[in-house]
Amino acid sequence: xxxxxxxxxxxxxxxxxxxxxxxxxxxxxxxxxxxxxxxxxxxxxxxxxxxxxxxxxxxxxxxxxxxxxxxxxxxxxxxxxxxxxxxxxxxxxxxxxxxxxxxxxxxxxxxxxxxxxxxxxxxxxxxxxxxxxxxxxxxxxxxxxxxxxxxxxxxxxxxxxxxxxxxxxxxxxxxxxxxxxxxxxxxxxxxxxxxxxxxxxxxxxxxxxxxxxxxxxxxxxxxxxxxxxxxxxxxxxxxxxxxxxxxxxxxxxxxxxxxxxxxxxxxxxxxxxxxxxxxxxxxxxxxxxxxxxxxxxxxxxxxxxxxxxxxxxxxxxxxxxxxxxxxxxxxxxxxxxxxxxxxxxxxxxxxxxxxxxxxxxxxxxxxxxxxxxxxxxxxxxxxxxxxxxxxxxxxxxxxxxxxxxxxxxxxxxxxxxxxxxxxxxxxxxxxxxxxxxxxxxxxxxxxxxxxxxxxxxxxxxxxxxxxxxxxxxxxxxxxxxxxxxxxxxxxxxxxxxxxxxx
Amino acid sequence: xxxxxxxxxxxxxxxxxxxxxxxxxxxxxxxxxxxxxxxxxxxxxxxxxxxxxxxxxxxxxxxxxxxxxxxxxxxxxxxxxxxxxxxxxxxxxxxxxxxxxxxxxxxxxxxxxxxxxxxxxxxxxxxxxxxxxxxxxxxxxxxxxxxxxx
Numbered sequence: 001x002x003x004x005x006x007x008x009x010x011x012x013x014x015x016x017x018x019x020x021x022x023x024x025x026x027x028x029x030x031x032x033x034x035x036x037x038x039x040x041x042x043x044x045x046x047x048x049x050x051x052x053x054x055x056x057x058x059x060x061x062x063x064x065x066x067x068x069x070x071x072x073x074x075x076x077x078x079x080x081x082x083x084x085x086x087x088x089x090x091x092x093x094x095x096x097x098x099x100x101x102x103x104x105x106x107x108x109x110x111x112x113x114x115x116x117x118x119x120x121x122x123x124x125x126x127x128x129x130x131x132x133x134x135x136x137x138x139x140x141x142x143x144x145x146x147x148x149x150x151x152x153x154x155x156x157x158x159x160x161x162x163x164x165x166x167x168x169x170x171x172x173x174x175x176x177x178x179x180x181x182x183x184x185x186x187x188x189x190x191x192x193x194x195x196x197x198x199x200x201x202x203x204x205x206x207x208x209x210x211x212x213x214x215x216x217x218x219x220x221x222x223x224x225x226x227x228x229x230x231x232x233x234x235x236x237x238x239x240x241x242x243x244x245x246x247x248x249x250x251x252x253x254x255x256x257x258x259x260x261x262x263x264x265x266x267x268x269x270x271x272x273x274x275x276x277x278x279x280x281x282x283x284x285x286x287x288x289x290x291x292x293x294x295x296x297x298x299x300x301x302x303x304x305x306x307x308x309x310x311x312x313x314x315x316x317x318x319x320x321x322x323x324x325x326x327x328x329x330x331x332x333x334x335x336x337x338x339x340x341x342x343x344x345x346x347x348x349x350x351x352x353x354x355x356x357x358x359x360x361x362x363x364x365x366x367x368x369x370x371x372x373x374x375x376x377x378x379x380x381x382x383x384x385x386x387x388x389x390x391x392x393x394x395x396x397x398x399x400x401x402x403x404x405x406x407x408x409x410x411x412x413x414x415x416x417x418x419x420x421x422x423x424x425x426x427x428x429x430x431x432x433x434x435x436x437x438x439x440x441x442x443x444x445x446x447x448x449x450x451x452x453x454x455x456x457x458x459x460x461x462x463x464x465x466x467x468x469x470x471x472x473x474x475x476x477x478x479x480x481x482x483x484x485x486x487x488x489x490x491x492x493x494x495x496x497x498x499x500x501x502x
Numbered sequence: 503x504x505x506x507x508x509x510x511x512x513x514x515x516x517x518x519x520x521x522x523x524x525x526x527x528x529x530x531x532x533x534x535x536x537x538x539x540x541x542x543x544x545x546x547x548x549x550x551x552x553x554x555x556x557x558x559x560x561x562x563x564x565x566x567x568x569x570x571x572x573x574x575x576x577x578x579x580x581x582x583x584x585x586x587x588x589x590x591x592x593x594x595x596x597x598x599x600x601x602x603x604x605x606x607x608x609x610x611x612x613x614x615x616x617x618x619x620x621x622x623x624x625x626x627x628x629x630x631x632x633x634x635x636x637x638x639x640x641x642x643x644x645x646x647x648x649x650x651x652x
Contacts, residue, residue, distance in 0.1 A: 199618035259603075263570065266600040270621050271519030278526075328624075339603065432635065 016218055023211045030203040037196030044189035048112055048182050055179040057110045058115070065101040066168050068094045069126075073161060076133050079140055080148055095133075098126060112178075118171045125164045144171050182484075208446040242474075251341065251470070258338040262331045269324055269331065276320045283313045283413070332449065333460040337446070337467055345386045345471065347353055352380040352426070355387070356415055359395050366402050372411035374398075380417035381424040391470045393476070396465045397488045401430035401457050406483065424492045431485040440478050451482075472496045511537045511639070512557065513566040514546040514579065515598075523599070524566065529627045531636025543574035547627065550590060558589050564639060567615075569599040569606070577609065581626065584614030594642065596635065 020283050075091030078084065109115035132151065139148035187473050222347075288308050356376045360367070367374050398413065405411040410429065416427045435443060439450035446463040469476040473493045479484035511528070511642045515521040519538050528537065531639050534553045540546035550565075557563035565583065569576035576599065594616040601607075602620040610618050619635065 001547075266621075267517055269572065270600065270625075271517065271523070273625045274523040274628060275519065278523075285596055318633070325624075335602075353648070 005224045017215070019214055020211065023207050023214070027204055027207045027211075028206065030200045033199035033268060034197055037193060037200070041189045041193030041196070045186055045193075048186035048189060052179050052182040052186065054108065055175045055182060057315040058105060059175045059179075061101060061105045062171050062175070063107055063170050065098065065105060065122075066165065068097045069161070069164065072098065072133065076137060077152070078136060080145070080152055083140060083145060088141065091133075091137060093245075095130070098130070099123075102126060109171075112174075112428070115171060115174055115272050118167060118174065122164065122171070125167060128165065129161065150311070225357055235372045245364070255338045255341040258334050262334045262338065262471075265327075265331050269328060273324050273328075276317055276324070279313075280317050283309065283317065286313075300468075314402070329458060333458055337460070337464055340389075340392075340464065341471060345389065345496065347384050348387055349382060349384050350387060350390060351382055352417060352424075355391060356380065356394060359398055360393065361436065363398055363402060370402060370405060370411055372402060372413055374407065374413045375415070377414070377416045380415070380426065381419045383424045383492060385472055385492060386496065389472055390492075393428070393465050393490060397428040397490075400461060400488075401428060401432060401486070402485075403457075404430075404432045404451070406431065406433040406485075418492070422494055424494055426490045426492070427487050428490075429485065434482045434484045435478060435480040435487050436482050437480070440480065442475070443478070509537055509562045509564055509639075509642075510557070511535050511564050511566060512546070512550065513537055514543065514571065514609035515539065515568045516541050517568070518569050520568070522601065523625075523628065528636045528639070531630075531633040531640075533636045533639055535639070541572075543571045543576070543579050547579060550583070557593060563590075563593055563595060564642070565595045567597050567599075569597060569601050569610075577606075577613065578612070580610060580615055581613045581652055586611045596626055598635075 039196035072091050075087045075089070075094060078093060085324070102119065104124070106116065106119045110120055127344050136148040138150045139145070139151060201334030288332065290306065290309055293300055353376060360374050360376065363374075366372075394415075398415075401413045402411075412431045414427075414429045415425045416429065418425050432453065435450050442448045443450050444462050445459075447459040449457065449459040449461075469490055473496055475491045477489050477491075478486055511533075513521060513524065515524065518541070521541075525537055525539070538549065540549060550563075551558050554560060567576045567579060571579075576597065580595060580597065582588065583593065583595060585591070591614075595614070596617040596619060597610050597615045598619045598621060600621050607618050617635075617638075619631055622631060
């Protein structure tokens with residue numbers, strides 16, 4: 001027999017729970033980190049993008065300024081060359097945009113001191129150049145075209161434009177540098193975001209794989225312990241069967257032993273009784289003979305012989321007889337027990353209510369005579385068992401209940417039944433004189449009785465009852481206190497199989 | 503066939519006391535036939551089958567058989583006597599024993615026992631039973647060997 005201990009099937013619960021909770025927490029942490037990283041990098045990205053946009057705006061404003069300047073210059077030159085009024089128009093139109101555009105650049109670059117300085121220089125250059133340009137236009141308009149052209153040729157105006165362009169280029173370069181830095185920052189934040197997502201993803205995958213692995217392992221160990229449990233169960237059933245078979249064998253042996261012993265005891269008993277009878281017959285003859293001798297020759301028989309024949313012998317014979325008769329009853333009881341143990345069990349479905357009603361009816365006379373209330377609970381469990389054996393058990397218990405009522409109070413016998421753990425339990429409860437707890441085991445022994453010996457009996461009934469209960473695969477026990485009645489409890493299988501009694 | 507030979511009673515009984523009581527009560531019933539007493543199965547079987555004055559070779563008999571014997575069970579003797587081909591097959595066998603087990607009784611009758619009597623412990627009943635057996639013996643017709651053989 002394989003002995004499996006419960007240790008083998010214990011599952012590391014605490015360890016497993018901690019692991020799973022840890023894994024789930026780690027997964028959530030990774031998710032949270034990913035979310036935070038995403039939020040952070042989007043913020044970063046937005047910031048850097050807006051900064052880059054800003055740089056572009058500045059560039060655009062500078063370029064616009066340069067374009068306006070170019071247009072103004074182009075208009076001025078056209079007017080100087082041709083004197084056509086439309087060119088002067090173009091110049092004035094472009095010129096009026098110049099300062100607003102510069103103001104815009106200044107506003108946009110308010111956060112950058114270097115650019116502020118650049119813008120200030122640009123504004124200064126423009127302010128210093130524009131009077132010359134205005135003057136040349138004014139000269140042409142007033143007919144002094146040559147004076148205007150001369151002024152134009154004056155290197156101051158041309159240098160101013162060139163310096164102005166260079167200054168604007170410096171600004172654009174600065175903005176481009178800023179743009180490059182901000183673009184790099186944007187890509188850096190995006191890269192960081194991807195790295196975070198990748199790290200979180202890796203952690204998630206690891207946690208997932210780990211969790212699955214652990215859960216698979218757990219499931220496997222669960223399945224293994226379930227199998228072990230099943231094996232243990234099957235083994236248990238086997239062990240129970242084995243044990244039952246052992247008990248059955250032991251029981252059979254005892255039955256056989258009881259049978260043989262009681263038979264072998266009977267043989268000498270036949271002799272004892274037979275020759276006692278012979279002795280009695282002989283004594284009778286002796287007595288008759290002695291009477292005759294006394295009559296014919298008085299004084300021949302002495303007193304001792306007379307007492308021996310008339311008193312001692314009959315007394316001895318009487319004692320031998322009562323003893324052998326008692327012995328005969330005891331041997332018969334053992335024989336009956338052993339015979340009952342060898343009887344074939346024939347299981348059938350038993351309506352216990354009907355069965356107990358018929359037992360009640362069989363004892364109706366005694367119940368009425370002693371004024372005992374006999375009640376049977378409705379719906380007792382129906383069982384499959386040997387009718388004769390179960391009838392004998394219950395009948396015996398009811399009989400005992402009737403027999404051992406307490407004097408001076410109205411007797412009551414209640415029969416109850418229930419199903420518990422696939423077993424049928426019947427209780428025969430009375431309010432009789434009860435049994436001392438010290439005698440609870442003893443009363444089930446053969447020839448043993450408890451309490452005041454005021455009732456007839458050999459002390460066989462309960463021993464017989466218990467033997468029958470065992471035979472059916474059941475047990476019998478008693479709950480009682482002196483003076484408080486007794487409850488006998490029979491625990492029987494719901495279905496007794498024939499092999500149980502084989 | 504000739505039936506003038508007296509039927510002899512063969513008693514197989516290991517208990518001396520029982521044998522004595524049985525014999526006494528048979529005599530009291532007025533039966534005078536010869537009674538041979540054997541205390542074990544082996545010698546009884548030998549006498550039944552081999553002895554020149556035994557029932558196989560000489561004269562009809564009636565067997566009183568106890569089941570509890572020291573060397574074999576009375577049932578063995580019964581089944582041997584009643585076995586097919588045994589010349590004593592039709593010899594009446596009265597099983598007289600302490601056993602009152604129903605299965606045992608049934609088995610004896612199945613094997614061909616003619617009468618089964620349980621020895622009552624109560625002596626009056628016992629004596630009564632034996633005397634009645636005596637009455638029974640006085641009227642019983644026993645086939646002689648030639649008939650049994652045929």
